[in-house]
Amino acid sequence: MHEMSIAEGIVDIALQTLAANKGRVIHAIQLRLGVMSGVEPDALQFCFAAVTKDTAAANATLQIEMVPLRGRCLDCDYEFSVADYVFKCPRCKSIAIQTITGRELQVASIDMD
Ligand SMILES: [Zn+2]
Numbered sequence: 184m185h186e187m188s189i190a191e192g193i194v195d196i197a198l199q200t201l202a203a204n205k206g207r208v209i210h211a212i213q214l215r216l217g218v219m220s221g222v223e224p225d226a227l228q229f230c231f232a233a234v235t236k237d238t239a240a241a242n243a244t245l246q247i248e249m250v251p252l253r254g255r256c257l258d259c260d261y262e263f264s265v266a267d268y269v270f271k272c273p274r275c276k277s278i279a280i281q282t283i284t285g286r287e288l289q290v291a292s293i294d295m296d
Contacts, residue, residue: 189222189288190230197240197293206295209240213294217250217287219268224249252285 197212216222224247231245252265256272257279263272270280 186222186226187230187234190227190234193231193245193290194234194238194240196290197243197295198238200293201239201295204295207239209243209293209295211244211246211294212240213246213248213291215248215250215287215289215291217285218252219282219285220288222288248291250284250287253283254280255283257281 193212193214197209201207201209216224216227227247228245235241235243252268253262254265254270255262256275256277258277259272259275261272261274262283263274265280265282265285271278272280
């Protein structure tokens with residue numbers, strides 16, 4: 184389950200930020216998670232609860248914002264949302280598609296005192 188190491192990474196960032204700001208407690212962490220990041224949100228929540236135990240983030244909530252999948256056609260520059268993982272340009276039918284969003288795994292903000 185790679186969600187465990189991801190959860191550890193998130194908590195590391197949060198605790199470092201907390202220390203850098205001389206804070207005491209973390210209330211919430213907002214995470215941007217792409218639908219194609221390969222991370223299972225429920226599993227991540229479970230791991231988050233486990234790795235925050237006995238830390239300054241023990242009572243923190245992990246707020247996950249799912250980022251939809253968008254692609255750009257490399258042939259005609261058209262941008263579109265990718266449905267059902269069909270990487271095909273709706274305008275020119277090209278399959279040369281670059282993923283613009285949907286792979287994010289990013290701590291957006293941290294609420295702390
Ligand atoms: Zn196109």
